[in-house]
Every structure is written in C-alpha cells, then in structure tokens.
Amino acid sequence: MSAIDKARERAREFLDLVTGTPAPEWRTCFSEDGTEEPTGIAPVCLDEGHDPDDGSVYDCCPSPVVECDSDPFAAYLVELLNADRAPAGSAPDFFRPGATYSYGPWAFRCDTVTSHPATGKRTALGWFRFRKSHWTPEQYDEDAWAEGSWAEDNAGGAS
Ligand SMILES: [Zn+2]
Structure with a gap:
C-alpha cells in the first residue's frame, strides 16, 4: 500500500x-x-x-x-x-497521467488524458513500445482501455 x-x-x-x-x-x-x-x-x-x-x-x-x-x-x-473522494480500492476506469501500464509484451506510459471536443470521450496520450523496442507516440481511447487488460506498473506497490 x-x-x-x-x-x-x-x-x-x-x-x-x-x-x-x-x-x-x-x-x-x-x-x-x-x-x-x-x-x-x-x-x-x-x-x-x-x-x-x-x-x-x-x-x-x-x-x-x-x-x-x-x-x-x-x-x-x-x-x-x-x-480524492473516490472510494479506496475502487478500480480505475481509465489510464492515469503519470502511470505506466503493461499488457502482455506491450507497455504504455500515459502522459496526459484529454477529452474529445464534441463527444467528451477520453483519450490517453503517451508513449508505447513492444518489448524493448523504441518508444513511439501513442493514443488510446476508452474502447482500448475496455478491450485491453492494462495493468498499472507498481500499482499499490512501494512508492
Ligand atoms: Zn452549517
């Protein structure tokens, strides 16, 4: 914790x-x-x-x-x-700026979250890589969050 x-x-x-x-x-x-x-x-x-x-x-x-x-x-x-009023331990519902996520061999570092000007749907902007490849700019929307099983690195770990 x-x-x-x-x-x-x-x-x-x-x-x-x-x-x-x-x-x-x-x-x-x-x-x-x-x-x-x-x-x-x-x-x-x-x-x-x-x-x-x-x-x-x-x-x-x-x-x-x-x-x-x-x-x-x-x-x-x-x-x-x-x-900070969300119940303790509630599951995150989207990428969080500043966090890095893993999903199998993929990694995604979320730098910011922005929302679509018309629909309000969120998009996470950051950097992506496959295994140890070069980092490339990437964006993920709410569907990508829902479809993947992105695990936050060091979530709840020592910090
Ligand atoms: Zn009063």
Missing part, C-alpha cells in the same frame, strides 16, 4: 468519526473573523438552515474546520480533497 493510501485510510477513519462519512465533500469557509476571503476549509454543511452559498461556520457545521492562512491555498486544498 502506498504512502498516500495509508494516509487516506487513516484520515478517513477520523473523518468517519467526526463527520459521519469517510469522504465528505469539502468547501472553503470563513474560519477566522475579519478575513475578506474564505481562508479555511471545512466539510460541506448539510444542515437545512445553512445556505450552501454562506461560507460562514456555525454550530451546525461539521468539524474539522481548518484555517489555511490563504484563500488560494484553501481553494487548492478543497480541490485536492474533493478530487
């Missing part, structure tokens, strides 16, 4: 205890008095009386409320935490 998997698992145990859900959605909030922008982060408050557009923190709001000293930093943390 990688370092982030371990850290996520332990954090989710804590969040489950204090918020009632292991992977709550996060928001920026006004965690300190007198700031013009929201410089803190907190789990989204589900209280009926709390307007979702109201960035304040009240008694109804779940903890932890974390002051970040910076509204860009708070916004960044919210994006990171919300992007």
